[in-house]
Amino acid sequence: MLNGLQLGVMLFLVAAGLTLVFGIMNLINLAHGSLYMVGAYFAVAFLGWTGSFAAAVVLALLATLVVGMLVEMIALRTLYERDHLDQVLATFGLILFFNELVAIVWGRAALFATIPPALGGFVELLPGLRYPVYRALIILVGLAVALLLYVVVSRTRLGMLIRAGASNRTMVAALGVNIRLLYTVVFGFGAALAGLGGLMAGPIYTVQPGMGEELLIEVLVVIVIGGIGSIRGALVGAIVVGMVDTLGRTFLKPMLATVVSPAAADTAGPALASMLIYILMAAVLYFRPQGLFPAARS
């Protein structure tokens, strides 16, 4: 159950960046998963370099931010006015590029990041219920980020500009705001959020080329369910998807085994479990084609 929440929070970190970029810049960034991967690799590299987990986290975040901003300035800036097809293709090209680049730099084999000893233990949430500190920390960080994002977007001047830029780009530019810089910054922060997801995922999953895509698809499901461009939707969608996926994988097989023969359940269980979130998405779309929390675009 908590693992589901933890996966959900992880998905949210990546989904928030993606949905932010889409909602504000109208850009589909398939390479968002690559930024998640880059974040994870940076964290591993800096951890080996500095030896300190905290320093690695900070450096990896900054580095991912810079990579994100560079990508935006070099490749994506001209794509805002293009149709979605061009954006999909260009970012697809970026994925190929980043996957091979990390393969060149760090090799194709999977790396394993270590959890710092201080976070390696368990906490006792309830009497008899022990949970790894690190996973608990992920949940807390994710929820903190959600809160922070909400405050930034709805309460600060930067957030106001972001929302204004989303509804009418030309008008905001006419009022003397450097909208290009604003977009670059937003993209960079989206990248950093993905990087944060990636670096926290490092010690739990394996760090390897292509790790971004596996997550990307789930993230797409999340933001489609939540409503593209809506951060609240991303949060709800992420937690729902995280829960459904984890619970499906755990309980579907035993549940099926009570209905059909165990052998058949062995085959059908995993297949059905991996389909579950997509079925959920199809169902949501069938009834609410704009997702659960459509972003208000006025």
Next chain:
Amino acid sequence: MTSRRRALTLVAVLAALAAVPLAAAAVDEPFYLDLFGRIMIFAIAAVSLDIILGYGGMVSLGHAAYVGIGAYAVAIPALHGVHSAWLQWPLAMALAGLAALVIGAVSLRTSGVYFIMITLAFAQMLYYVGISIEPWGGDDGMRLAQRSQLGGPLDLGDPHVFYYVVLVILAVLLLAGERVIHARFGTVIRAVKSNEARLQAIGVASFRYKLAAFVLAGAVGGLAGALLANQTEYLTPSFMHWTRSGDIMVMVILGGMGTLGGPVLGAAAYLLLENVLSAWTVHWQVILGPLLVLVVLYARGGLWSLLPGGGRRDG
């Protein structure tokens, strides 16, 4: 005039493809037979995607799913000792078409970005299903005991026979495509792309046409999958992986979408490029990726528009 020249260019391309086995034999490199066979199979898949993408403006990022279904429709009967192509190939088309019907029925209710992401997600779902079904090879996929059998004197096990069968299928597809695109059905599909609201206003139930085009494209994609499984003689779920969908889409764009010749050229260009670059370095994608970005940013008409009679669009 232009349509005549365009037809001539297309015939020239097909004739060049027909001459490949002779050339491969002349330089004693049977590898090229394999490569160009692969190119034609992907050309079939790319043309089928172009029906919905280029003509209909439906950006489907899940086309590899139908290719994968087609491949499984050959391999699974083969596992149970059924090798007749007359059974396997129609089955491949029917199953892929059926999958397209279901996927299309849900995803065509949406449009724009949602459509892209949903087609992508469905294809990826089938990919994970393929991975998790152990009796059908799971992650490793399975080998094909033997190629499909057409019966009569045509033995698909012979690479030359197989090559020419694929070529004939591609030629028939292009011919049929030309007819369909200029028939009423094709006109409606193209109209969907330019202005769907107006189309509905004049009383055309566009959803049905879109769905029909989607199913048609899926079925042809399934046929390409059946051929692909025959060529490689094995299949893995990675046939359905979404990067494969991306590859097919790149072929369409590279060659020029909204044309029939474009995807054929695009498939050839993409696979040849892959072949050249990968001979040069194992990290060929590091070059291909940025190249792709450049093509998207600066070369929009595709290769087909550079050829005589190519023009920007067929329509």
